[in-house]
Amino acid sequence: MKITVIPHADDIHSDTLSHKTVVVIDVFRASSSIVTALSHGASAIIPAGTVSEARQCAKEGMLLGGERFGKRLDGFDLCNSPQDYAAPLVRGKTIVMTTTNGTRTLLKAAKGADVIIGCFLNASACVRFIRQLKHDAVLLCAGTRGDFSLEDGIAAGCLIDLLLSDGQTVQANDLGLVLHQGYLSVKDHLLTHLCRSASGDRLMKRGLARDLEDCLVMDRYDVVPRWKNGRIHSFRLPD
Numbered sequence: 001m002k003i004t005v006i007p008h009a010d011d012i013h014s015d016t017l018s019h020k021t022v023v024v025i026d027v028f029r030a031s032s033s034i035v036t037a038l039s040h041g042a043s044a045i046i047p048a049g050t051v052s053e054a055r056q057c058a059k060e061g062m063l064l065g066g067e068r069f070g071k072r073l074d075g076f077d078l079c080n081s082p083q084d085y086a087a088p089l090v091r092g093k094t095i096v097m098t099t100t101n102g103t104r105t106l107l108k109a110a111k112g113a114d115v116i117i118g119c120f121l122n123a124s125a126c127v128r129f130i131r132q133l134k135h136d137a138v139l140l141c142a143g144t145r146g147d148f149s150l151e152d153g154i155a156a157g158c159l160i161d162l163l164l165s166d167g168q169t170v171q172a173n174d175l176g177l178v179l180h181q182g183y184l185s186v187k188d189h190l191l192t193h194l195c196r197s198a199s200g201d202r203l204m205k206r207g208l209a210r211d212l213e214d215c216l217v218m219d220r221y222d223v224v225p226r227w228k229n230g231r232i233h234s235f236r237l238p239d
């Protein structure tokens with residue numbers, strides 16, 4: 001199986017995603033919040049590209065979630081902290097969500113054969129999904145405003161490590177190889193290392209240390225959020 005890691009959302013070349021399983025990785029914080037929401041009973045997430053599209057799309061009974069540049073949006077029910085999406089409020093709800101990098105990256109992933117959302121919180125579940133589909137995979141790091149983000153890359157390295165762990169032949173691109181080594185060197189101290197990344201540092205300075213902790217738990221949840229027909233639903237893997 002071939003694994004291609006793409007460093008950020010503005011580095012997708014035509015046809016890279018076709019016929020592939022695409023994993024959209026935005027550890028801080030959109031992927032982690034989406035995984036948390038579906039694990040806590042949200043019925044679906046509708047990703048929106050802009051704040052005004054999100055507002056237009058939200059029908060009665062739906063929740064609005066997201067941020068711009070990390071800040072809460074006027075009139076939105078939820079921001080982008082995983083703990084917002086762990087609240088009883090989300091149970092049974094459809095959430096229209098727009099974030100600075102994560103939902104934008106997701107919308108760019110549309111050409112993938114299957115598009116799922118991954119992070120540390122559901123790493124093993126994502127790997128089971130990739131294995132079952134048996135397609136080559138693209139690990140699409142969201143990054144931050146057109147730049148690579150360390151935490152997304154280290155999560156990609158983590159997925160590669162899990163894919164390798166049952167002895168399967170996995171051929172990663174050069175970026176994937178280096179991120180795999182990067183993951184191995186920090187995996188026992190993720191918080192210590194990833195709070196120094198640009199996004200980690202930004203969240204720390206905003207007093208959101210709790211978000212970092214919540215995003216860096218390995219395999220807290222077993223759901224695979226899958227984007228299909230404009231909505232993200234929880235996909236349960238057959239045993």
Ligand SMILES: O=C(O)[C@H](CS(=O)(=O)O)OP(=O)(O)O
Pocket residue numbers: 026028029030031067068069070071080099100101102103142143144145199202
């Ligand atoms: O709120 C976040 O964590 C980020 C915004 S920023 O890059 O920190 O300004 O959004 P996301 O789309 O989850 O990367």
